[in-house]
Amino acid sequence: MSLAQVREWVGAARRLAVLTGAGMSAESGVPTFRDAQTGLWAKFRPEELATENAFRANTAHVWDWYAMRREKLKGVAPNAGHRALAEFALRHPGRLTLITQNVDGLHQRAGSPDVLALHGNIAQDKWLDAPRRCCTAQPPVDGRPPRCAVCGNLRRPAVVWFGEMLPVDVLEAAEAAAQACDLMLVVGTSGVVYPAAGLARTAAAHGRMVVVNPEPSDLDDAAHVVLRGTAAGLLPQLLAHT
Numbered sequence: 001m002s003l004a005q006v007r008e009w010v011g012a013a014r015r016l017a018v019l020t021g022a023g024m025s026a027e028s029g030v031p032t033f034r035d036a037q038t039g040l041w042a043k044f045r046p047e048e049l050a051t052e053n054a055f056r057a058n059t060a061h062v063w064d065w066y067a068m069r070r071e072k073l074k075g076v077a078p079n080a081g082h083r084a085l086a087e088f089a090l091r092h093p094g095r096l097t098l099i100t101q102n103v104d105g106l107h108q109r110a111g112s113p114d115v116l117a118l119h120g121n122i123a124q125d126k127w128l129d130a131p132r133r134c135c136t137a138q139p140p141v142d143g144r145p146p147r148c149a150v151c152g153n154l155r156r157p158a159v160v161w162f163g164e165m166l167p168v169d170v171l172e173a174a175e176a177a178a179q180a181c182d183l184m185l186v187v188g189t190s191g192v193v194y195p196a197a198g199l200a201r202t203a204a205a206h207g208r209m210v211v212v213n214p215e216p217s218d219l220d221d222a223a224h225v226v227l228r229g230t231a232a233g234l235l236p237q238l239l240a241h242t
């Protein structure tokens with residue numbers, strides 16, 4: 001089965017869902033999550049940096065890792081794949097549910113409405129511990145990370161760390177879309193992190209599920225079709241004609 005077949009499914013789908021992962025942004029120049037450990041960071045695995053325990057134990061170190069990733073994002077832009085998704089959603093209001101594991105905000109910057117960001121947004125901070133009155137009474141004091149001048153509560157990136165719950169409302173909306181869609185495109189994810197990967201399996205059980213990835217992924221076995229290609233290369237071809 002081929003690109004033409006999937007394009008036909010896209011055209012026929014009354015409800016389309018798209019689940020994206022780090023590979024979606026690779027052609028924008030954002031390293032994928034499991035490739036992001038370059039240079040100084042090469043010896044750390046994401047599972048050792050992106051946890052509450054890691055942050056509490058090595059606060060400045062983990063903060064600096066996020067600061068490095070935020071800095072890199074300033075210099076990148078959405079690619080043709082992000083744009084194809086945003087343009088499709090605007091042409092077909094209410095037909096596409098876009099679910100992303102990415103925290104880079106590139107779908108939103110491309111103009112996609114109502115993105116279900118399962119893992120949060122790296123551009124934002126939140127309080128590490130439940131904020132007390134002193135935390136919100138005045139701006140946090142600068143530092144790595146910034147902190148409450150009175151009680152010392154720390155700011156942390158507003159992303160979902162390993163071992164944390166996903167935002168319940170976002171996950172529920174994503175699960176509903178996975179069950180209701182006729183077709184889900186699963187783009188640029190290794191499919192190893194749950195519950196996100198489970199959404200693709202749910203979609204495959206209820207309708208059709210297509211993987212778009214230049215490399216093998218853990219979701220290939222469940223896919224009705226695997227398209228070996230990139231997000232920026234294939235999404236415009238799949239979506240632009242509908």
Ligand code: APR
Nearest residue numbers: 021022023026032033034101188189190191193215230231
């Ligand atoms: N187009 C499409 N897919 C691509 C491209 C591309 N141009 N380049 C790479 N890929 C694929 C890789 O083959 C790989 O399967 O993108 C995938 C990236 O996998 P990961 O780095 O594991 O990213 P992801 O699946 O999003 O990780 C899931 O894990 O660490 C956590 O919270 C983090 O959201 C992240 C989650």
